[in-house]
Amino acid sequence: MAGTDEAAAAVTAAVVDSFRGTPDPRLRELLQGLVRHLHGYVRELRPTIKEWEYAVEFLTAVGQKCDPTRQEFILLSDVLGISMLVETVNDQSGGTESTVLGPFHVVDSPSRVSGDNVDCIGAGTPCVVSLRVTSVDGGPLAGASVDVWQCNEDGFYDVQQPGIQPLGNGRGLFRTDDEGRLWFRTVVPSHYPIPTDGPVGRLLDTSKRHPYRPAHIHFIVAADGHRPLTTHIFVADSPYRDSDAVFAVKDSLVVDFPCVEDPGKADEYRVTTPFRMAEFDIVMVPERNDGGR
Structure with missing residues (x-):
């Protein structure tokens, strides 16, 4: 488990670092913070691959429900x-x-x-x-x-x-x-x-x-x-x-x-x-x- 945790932390660090060259400092702050929090959620709750696939399917369905008179993403938010x-x-x-x-x-x-x-x-x-x-x-x-x-x-x-x-x-x-x-x-x-x-x-x-x-x-x-x-x-x-x-x-x-x-x-x-x-x-x-x- 310790090895897995270390590997997961290394993935997070690498993704956070990938945004270090973002010219806009506020955008850089937002992107790096988003990565840290999302990765923290995954490391804490350890969703299965099937659960993650379901999450992707759910978000895809949310987007597909949006049209000029219906904003399903705002509704989800x-x-x-x-x-x-x-x-x-x-x-x-x-x-x-x-x-x-x-x-x-x-x-x-x-x-x-x-x-x-x-x-x-x-x-x-x-x-x-x-x-x-x-x-x-x-x-x-x-x-x-x-x-x-x-x-x-x-x-x-x-x-x-x-x-x-x-x-x-x-x-x-x-x-x-x-x-x-x-x-x-x-x-x-x-x-x-x-x-x-x-x-x-x-x-x-x-x-x-x-x-x-x-x-x-x-x-x-x-x-x-x-x-x-x-x-x-x-x-x-x-x-x-x-x-x-x-x-x-x-x-x-x-x-x-x-x-x-x-x-x-x-x-x-x-x-x-x-x-x-x-x-x-x-x-x-x-x-x-x-x-x-």
Whole structure:
């Protein structure tokens, strides 16, 4: 066994050394670190050749499941908690917390103006979402872009239901006004299962894990001089808040969606009563000038 361990360590050292001439120092660091950790996994758990072949077949199937409207590798990263871990180590200290991108940000969102309705179907509980985008000092960020996407009231994104939902349903690309504000109309999204008809779904089934995500709305926010932010707001009374299949829930992103029955408010927001309303401040962190990654 000692001889085998020494031989394995020698293989790792040789592969790490093979990247020493990589010109980009950060790329060299990433590649050498990847080799050390992957080789450490193999040396610790000693997978059989058959197990390794199965792993290769699984990753091949993940790639084959990807298409212009489905990113199975992002889904795999999500259910393994890697997506959330990357977000966590890149946390925007002092600003709104980030969370995962998810596999369905795959089409250009239609341009919309504040007050528009992102729901093109007209089914489900009416909802108004009101946002204010500021910098960490509280100053409003005018002209910030806010890319929005969500599932419908049945838990499906537009790209999952061609012929049922028009492309762009539940999506919108907005700009904030001079006060950093915008609002839009929509429907209350549902909790839903992540896609289970591919290799990631088989992984969850084999490991007896449920595939559900709590109800949420996605945002990508960008403002001049500030770090881009990818985040969600989660519906406070949604199931699966405590067991999100992709580990993305953060307490600061859980938002109440209270029911509003005031006819005057309904007229103001051009919806019918009763409707639900969510209000949320998004705080952006200025870009760093220290050259840090």
